[in-house]
Amino acid sequence: MTTHPEAAEAFAQDAERTAWHDQALWFVRAKRDQVTRAIPEWEALRTLASGIKAHTLSRLDEYLEQFERNALANGVVVHWAADADEHNRIVLGILRDRGATRLVKSKSMLTEECHLNPYLEAHGITVVDSDLGERIVQLGREAPSHIVMPAIHKRKAEVGALFAEHFGTSPDEDDPGRLADAARGPLRSALFGADAALTGVNFGVAETGGIVVCTNEGNADLGVHLAPIHIACMGIEKLVPRVADLGVFLRLLARSATGQPITAYSSHVVTPRAPGQLHFVIVDNGRSEHLGRPEFREALACIRCGACLNTCPVYRRSGGHSYGSTIPGPIGAILSPGVDLAKHASLPFASTLCGSCGDVCPVKIDIPQQLYRWRQMVGRAGLLPAKKRLTMTLLGGVFGSRAWYEWCGRMARVALRVVPGWLARRTAWGRERELPVAPKESFREWYQRSGRG
């Protein structure tokens, strides 16, 4: 199993790609700063959003029932899925009932989490992701590396090569406009020929039983307006109580995500379009278990804006795939351990705890504090690398005793002075940096010698 440090190092070996990835995301982060500063009440909005989410999560059962009641009254078919498996089976069942074999999807991280595409393809369904970035990673048989910009890890030339293979463009083509044009034709055909359209859900509104889907390309709208069946898949945490709450979240979402005042399309779907069908698949997949962990609960408030990814200095230099989970970056590092702590034990440590993610988060999730807490869980579960575990036990003992501390300090300084360069360069510190130059005398030795102590 690849840990974050290993995968991150592999990504960063391409220094040029790392620089470009870092700058592309920093650019988005800077845009976000700019647009948020145009709103004097930005901090008040964040506080409000955080409060609404905390309230909703505290009564999630009631709001889910209200949402279902209203959706049913609107003529929506509502399905409940306990886990990814059930979700996939439900989606396949809906398609089979109507003999649908061609599905167009708009971007949905939930279906990524459930690995829906390979499942449907194995059952004879043709799946086309209609979001351009999503389409790029689909063609490359990869997972998205970012929750808002799925193909941000790919350079223009790489997209050009991929499109040459699939759409017959020139292999040297790397003009984004012309590449997008090349993708457009086949995508339109897929949209017009689809039997069903699947979308994610940005917000479910308990009060109306309706949902909101946000896209910049209009691909969700085009999909659901052309196909006779619309399947919307929603994690249980996506609810807000009232329509009025949307005003808070829509203002926060796009600004935090891409630095836009609002996404190009915020589409409200409430009733089925006659004679079509509208299905909501409401998915748990570990979320209620997470809800039951009071110390970690607030992570469920996430609205998937991706701002914490864009700002994270580690994510920017290690790429989304290094996290080995559907949701990468800081938010992934606190959600994934809740799903499988052993598999994701390195993620809470993939951070300097600089705190930028917490300051940028529109719903004020204290991500650094959550990372810190998950670290303790990893430690308690005995999942730390043996060497680190041992080092910390020894270090704890050293710092517990003054005499032991002074003796070890002296030894460490001697070691630092005599260590040969080649050996120093083989340590994790010295591989990349010069070791500190150790002084002969510690401060406390000087303090005592100078007669003060």
Place this chain on the structure above:
Amino acid sequence: MSVALFIPCYVDQLYPQVARATLAVLAARGVTVEYPLAQTCCGQPMANAGCEGDAHAAARRFVRTFAGYDTIVAPSGSCVHYVRHHFDALPQTSQVQHVRNATVELSEFLLTLPEGPPIDFPYRVGVHVGCHALRGLRQAVSSELGPTPGGALRTLLATLRGAEVVALDRPDECCGFGGTFAVDEPAISARMGSDRIADHRRHGAQVLVSGDMSCLMHLDGIVRRQGAPLPVMHIAQILNGERP
């Protein structure tokens, strides 16, 4: 007022000159400081590595050592942040609560004192506010929250004659140290550090200053490996009249 000095373990052992400068600066402002020899470390290295249990002995020693003082001053935002925020893992006795409240970071403490003697420092200065001081202690406004950084470190630098603080492309980007992160993920850590240094050098910084020696230890290691001429200094050294 009884004031005690807390010198983080690695400063004590590796950067005694910073500790001495801290002592001298405080003395120059008329503060009588004691350095209790029973101190070792606040416990942060173990806890950040996921071993809070192993940090307790150090933390309890910290409380025992400092409980009798009105104020505990440390030349390190990171350690102060740890004491203030993460000593919540200890049973909250009145001693623990007192120590948490009474521990302050050097630059912040200096701002509560009368100004010291004037100091000439004719250099272009690159400022690095450590992340724990910035977002943990809220010593300055982070760039996510506002456009004007300010903060204790910059206020102190503004009192120097001839010092010019350079503007950076990314005023508060993390340097990549992150305690055990520096050895857990050396490749990313060093990449962050060299990007940070490049930003300072691009803007003509002649010296890089911080209130956190840990960030500086990491950055200095990279500067020396690169052979890049960018000396690093702790703010206490500058206020003590030292030059790069």
